[in-house]
Amino acid sequence: MQFSAGLVDWLNQQTPLTVKVAKIGDRLEKGIVLVAGTNDHLSLRSDFTLHYTKEPIDYPYRPSVNVFFKSLAQYWNHKETAVLLTGMGQDGAEGMSLLRSRGWHTIAQDEKSSVVYGMPKAAVQLNAAVEVLPPEAIADRLVQRVLFK
Structure with a gap:
């Protein structure tokens, strides 16, 4: 806590x-x-x-x-947006893949900007991410999706 x-x-x-x-x-x-x-x-x-x-x-x-x-x-x-950021291991990849299969827009953080490219890498390898972006572009994409939904 x-x-x-x-x-x-x-x-x-x-x-x-x-x-x-x-x-x-x-x-x-x-x-x-x-x-x-x-x-x-x-x-x-x-x-x-x-x-x-x-x-x-x-x-x-x-x-x-x-x-x-x-x-x-x-x-x-509802079809929403799921984001998976830097982190160790494979947590989130399987769940993100399931969300993508249900029509969600899914975004994983790119390797260059990740401190640890474990979790986003696992999502990319599973083809769970529709987009792979750095944090600034993720923020822009989220704003776009909210404003133009």
């Missing part, structure tokens, strides 16, 4: 969007950025509320982007 709180504080200084630690029962809202706040996996439920789950218990990445992306693919019927 200490890392999440610090990240939320820093992000709130970097963006005009509101950034908060996700709490059980929160709902996804436009203009609100939610950050997982525990080592349990953040997941969307069928009633569109967020909760934390220990399952899968043996998954090496905690909290897991794959778990979150898969819950979005299962319950969120």
